[in-house]
Amino acid sequence: MKKTPLVLASVLVTSLTTAVAAPAAAAPGALPGDLRQIQTRQSLLGSHVWYQQTYRGIPVFGGYYAVHRAADGAVTTADGRKTVTGLARTAAAFTEQRARSAVAGRLGRQPARSELVIVPGATAKLAWKTLTPTARGTVRSLVDAGSGAVLSEENTVRQANGTGQVFDPNPVVALQDESLTDQDDADYPALQAAYRRVTLRHLDPGKDTLQGSYANNISEPAVTSARRRYVYPRSEPGFEQVMTYHSMTKAEEYIHRLGFVDVNNEPQDYATTGLTEDNSYYDPSVDAITLGTGGVDDAEDDEVIWHEYGHAIQDDQVPGFGSTEEAGAIGEGFGDYWAVTMSQANSPDTAVTPLACVMDWDATAYTDDEPHCLRRTDTAKLYPGDLVGEVHADGEIWSHALWDVNKALGRTRANRTILEAQFRFTPDVTMPQAAEATVATARVLYGPRAASQARKAFQDRGILS
Ligand SMILES: [Ca+2]
Ligand SMILES: [Ca+2]
Ligand SMILES: [Ca+2]
Ligand SMILES: [Ca+2]
Numbered sequence: 001m002k003k004t005p006l007v008l009a010s011v012l013v014t015s016l017t018t019a020v021a022a023p024a025a026a027a028p029g030a031l032p033g034d035l036r037q038i039q040t041r042q043s044l045l046g047s048h049v050w051y052q053q054t055y056r057g058i059p060v061f062g063g064y065y066a067v068h069r070a071a072d073g074a075v076t077t078a079d080g081r082k083t084v085t086g087l088a089r090t091a092a093a094f095t096e097q098r099a100r101s102a103v104a105g106r107l108g109r110q111p112a113r114s115e116l117v118i119v120p121g122a123t124a125k126l127a128w129k130t131l132t133p134t135a136r137g138t139v140r141s142l143v144d145a146g147s148g149a150v151l152s153e154e155n156t157v158r159q160a161n162g163t164g165q166v167f168d169p170n171p172v173v174a175l176q177d178e179s180l181t182d183q184d185d186a187d188y189p190a191l192q193a194a195y196r197r198v199t200l201r202h203l204d205p206g207k208d209t210l211q212g213s214y215a216n217n218i219s220e221p222a223v224t225s226a227r228r229r230y231v232y233p234r235s236e237p238g239f240e241q242v243m244t245y246h247s248m249t250k251a252e253e254y255i256h257r258l259g260f261v262d263v264n265n266e267p268q269d270y271a272t273t274g275l276t277e278d279n280s281y282y283d284p285s286v287d288a289i290t291l292g293t294g295g296v297d298d299a300e301d302d303e304v305i306w307h308e309y310g311h312a313i314q315d316d317q318v319p320g321f322g323s324t325e326e327a328g329a330i331g332e333g334f335g336d337y338w339a340v341t342m343s344q345a346n347s348p349d350t351a352v353t354p355l356a357c358v359m360d361w362d363a364t365a366y367t368d369d370e371p372h373c374l375r376r377t378d379t380a381k382l383y384p385g386d387l388v389g390e391v392h393a394d395g396e397i398w399s400h401a402l403w404d405v406n407k408a409l410g411r412t413r414a415n416r417t418i419l420e421a422q423f424r425f426t427p428d429v430t431m432p433q434a435a436e437a438t439v440a441t442a443r444v445l446y447g448p449r450a451a452s453q454a455r456k457a458f459q460d461r462g463i464l465s
């Protein structure tokens with residue numbers, strides 16, 4: 001189920017003067033005439049009266065006015081009244097009952113409340129505002145009272161923040177130390193400096209679990225906290241649950257910042273319990289990520305989480321993605337690339353820990369060479385001669401091409417291009433086909449120079465000629 005993003009502005013009183021709409025300023029002490037008092041509060045230092053803006057007696061959606069009286073009698077106001085012009089009518093042509101039925105038909109629930117409002121603006125509209133309780137919170141709809149069109153619909157739930165403790169992206173990179181080892185999941189002194197306190201965002205309100213807009217913890221047992229304080233050392237199973245919630249949410253927030261509203265835009269199921277092997281996987285049949293605990297717990301390394309999240313992204317974009325070995329290699333290569341470009345946001349690219357090294361911390365458990373890398377995004381492999389028929393190994397050809405696209409276009413433009421192009425992949429896409437789609441997307445988004453830069457990245461890997 002998709003979730004409607006929350007849009008709730010909170011504005012400081014001090015900034016309101018810039019947001020004030022057209023109405024002329026009232027004389028000191030006099031109230032504008034288009035207000036209805038809705039609330040009075042006493043604070044330590046005075047009183048605060050809030051008013052709803054109205055227009056011919058009808059509430060103006062989002063329009064407010066406040067009067068603050070300090071104990072010494074000083075009065076300040078906050079004028080958030082909106083401009084109302086061009087209103088065609090103040091009587092509804094589309095009846096309240098029809099508006100309620102339309103909303104109920106769409107949301108599957110009866111609205112609990114409905115009232116006539118004016119949606120402000122240069123061409124103001126008369127609308128029915130309905131509030132409908134649903135399993136995911138109350139949905140507020142604005143239905144045009146002239147045409148019946150849905151002007152807006154959003155979930156009014158306020159999302160909650162929590163506190164967590166994580167590695168970012170992992171201790172090896174954070175401490176620039178390739179000598180760190182698992183030591184059987186011990187919380188030993190040399191790792192302490194790698195811990196970061198973070199805000200866990202987008203948590204569902206009213207819950208004491210790691211469930212939110214972009215991540216849904218199905219580990220067993222799942223950690224809970226009534227105060228939303230999820231601070232555990234790595235030696236406790238809650239640590240991996242927090243790491244994964246935080247890393248997946250961070251990835252999805254980044255995807256939204258790139259402008260995508262519909263790329264795995266859902267609470268992604270994940271579990272960090274139940275798999276004791278040194279492996280992790282994305283299971284498309286149940287749309288869930290499972291992170292194993294062999295060696296270094298996989299979920300102690302952001303890059304393992306982001307690799308698996310890469311699979312979830314592609315499966316969300318293209319149903320059944322990766323149905324052939326070569327498409328599977330693109331999947332693995334994208335997962336590695338996604339891990340690296342997520343780390344790229346705040347990790348140094350050093351001789352000790354090159355960005356192209358994937359899963360620096362997890363790999364300390366099974367590699368001897370330094371830097372410890374499960375794989376890299378800068379190997380010399382070429383298409384098709386270096387294909388060996390194993391998706392992870394072959395994926396290094398694809399991840400290197402994407403990494404070169406990233407270097408040529410820059411992180412933001414590369415990732416917008418790569419994610420956009422993936423919408424046009426087929427489940428059995430070949431590397432040359434996927435490369436052409438990526439080049440074409442670069443051209444549409446950023447022009448011919450970007451397209452030729454992307455093409456060169458694929459040419460350098462032998463994928464395009
Ligand atoms: Ca652990
Ligand atoms: Ca998903
Ligand atoms: Ca591991
Ligand atoms: Ca890395």
Ligand SMILES: [Zn+2]
Binds near residue numbers: 311335
């Ligand atoms: Zn994979």
